[in-house]
Amino acid sequence: MLPFITLLSIDKTSNQPVYLQIANNVVNIIREGQIKPGTMLPGTRELARLLNIHRKTAIAAYDELYAQSWIEVVPRKGARIAQNLPDLQPQRWNEPRLSSYGNMLAAPFYRIETHTNIPSGPVLRRPDFIIDEGYPDSRLAPLDLLNRAYRSRAKQNTVWKWMPGSLAGGSPLLRTALVGYLLESRGLDIQDHHTLITHGAQMSIYIAASLLLKPGDAVIVADPSYFLANKVFESLGARLVRVPVDGYGMDMDAVEQACKKNQINALYVIPHHHHPTTVTLSPERRMRLLELSRRFDFTIIEDDYDYEFHYNSAPFLPLASSQHDGRVIYIGSFSKSIAPSVRVGFMIAPADFIRQAIQLRMMIDLRGDHILEDALAELIHNGDIGRYLKKANKAYFERRDHLCLVLETELKGIVDFDKPSGGMALWARFNKDYPLIRVADAAAAKGLLISRGFRNHGNLRDDNSIRMGFASLEINEMNAAIEILTGVLKPKI
Ligand SMILES: Cc1ncc(COP(=O)(O)O)c(C=O)c1O
Known part of the structure; x- marks a missing residue:
């Protein structure tokens, strides 16, 4: 047994946990034939002593080997190398194997035109x-606090939460925290059932558009506008009706003209720091837009992805916080306000729409990362985000x-x-x-x-x-x- 132990090496500087290093080492030694099936292994106490590791680590290593069927337990004797090893011989093929995955799917499929803004030719080096x-600058964000809150919540036994269908609207803690946060930051008067948590704002745009637009419907967008929203609308078969955008945001005279010429189903607007041109929609145009949505009976998708950062004056209140008679679907995101890796966005809409949006969200993604959402709620609640x-x-x-x-x-x-x-x-x-x-x-x-x-x-x-x-x-x-x-x-x- 001892020679076998001397073959095990542990690298304490490695990122791989020690128990996995031991388990992997044992597997390699078995594969190389240096230790035979049926060989008895030292007990975990003895292994810990021989390798100078904690006994829990030895137990974890054996658990791992047992789970992978490399070892078996003999009652009252201890652990030994399994008689029937899981994969001693990698399967060999007489013919060279052709992967079934080449470039092409056998059947035709829907293709999405791709665009890239990443330099092509001479990008041979990692950028400095x-x-x-x-x-945002993730270095300023409270990611340590978020990690800590995440870690402590991840350890709690919340298995009841993962029952099918439950919590598809988002973590109740975050939905409640959002109600308070949006009231305080932008005067939105809503309740939990008006909220849906999504995987970033992009998912909210996709869900809102999918529920609002059928093929052939017309949606007003600015020219130019956020290209990935345009792509969503087009992929649903909607027709883009483009209107100019100037220093005060979308041109409302042009919106009115477009409404007179077309049956408009929805209008997509980015009121703060329009994407791409970064202009802010003026208060007069906000009022006019609400009036036009009533007069021509269309829904406004208000993508306020960039609300939190404003320098010269307070931001304008969203269209969603004015009296709009259920005509505004409001979208925001923590991926923009905290860090791109925090993929938590939200949609605010009338309760009936949210119920349908939850059904659609479940088809794409059963539920979000509730641990992250709970952790974020904790930070909002504690004032860390503010x-x-x-x-x-x-x-x-x-x-x-x-x-x-x-x-x-x-x-x-x-x-x-x-x-x-x-x-x-x-x-x-x-x-x-x-x-x-x-x-x-x-x-x-x-x-x-x-x-x-x-x-x-x-x-x-x-x-x-x-x-x-x-x-x-x-x-x-x-x-x-x-x-x-x-x-x-x-x-x-
Ligand atoms: C205007 C606009 N809306 C929505 C999004 C998507 O946001 P998220 O990253 O939260 O999905 C972006 C991303 O850049 C954006 O620019």
């Missing part, structure tokens, strides 16, 4: 810096101003922009002499990842513009990123 399209948002607002305010300053001083005449009143990105219009596809590829070769332009998102317009995110970069990182960009743009490429 990324100017993203407007993501405190973090204050801190992030201050940091992003400075970062926005800094990016505006360096663009003005370093890239005047090449990059034009309007300072956004909030959000995490500005809309940078590049001089046409500097085609963004070439700029992005040249920057990537120097270690800076930057979007190739909104044309690549499937937008119809080729206006040589991109969203430049400022929130996720500290000032020194931003300086370094802009230095690379400046190096690429001057001298002219």
